[in-house]
Amino acid sequence: MELGKMDTSRRDEPTYLAWSIFNTFCCCLPLGIAAIIYSCRVDNANSLGDAGRAQESSRIAKNLNIASLVVGMIAIIMLIVMIVIRN
Template identity: 45%
Template sequence: MSYNAPPPPPSGPVGQTPPPNNLVWAILTTLFCCLPLGVVSIVYAAQVNGKFAAGDLAGAQDSSRKAKTWAIWSAVVGLVAIVLYVIFIVIVASNGDSTSTSL
């Protein structure tokens, strides 16, 4: 006697492709740009596939959009912080050379 397992449940809405989860960008911006904003992006990116598999296409698309938005903000904040840091270093270095005292 053979046992026939039931077919697996459908993953996602029929005929639909899952939206991009943007997980790679979320991880990269977390590591290299801005940690707090990148973590939020990872959280939303992790929700995309689960919502799609549950049949919530609108929720998956919303989480995908939010993951992308938070990754972009993380990259922007990280780049602004780097630029400000470089400007600060240049100002400190130029002031250090010009303020010599003579006896």
């Protein structure tokens, strides 16, 4: 490798941090917090160059975000149904 040129072959895994923060505030607090923790682990593993740990943590963060979104949507639908039934 020549001096002054960086190795760009390393691929960083997505952190899903913005999605995790959104889910924490809007959908499901416990799953959102867990997703934020795994998103931070992805960021740390990416900065250390640990591709295996970054990939695993990224997958877990993504799954937690999906679960948080589904739980939040189910809760909102149940709330709307209960309001409609009550009136």
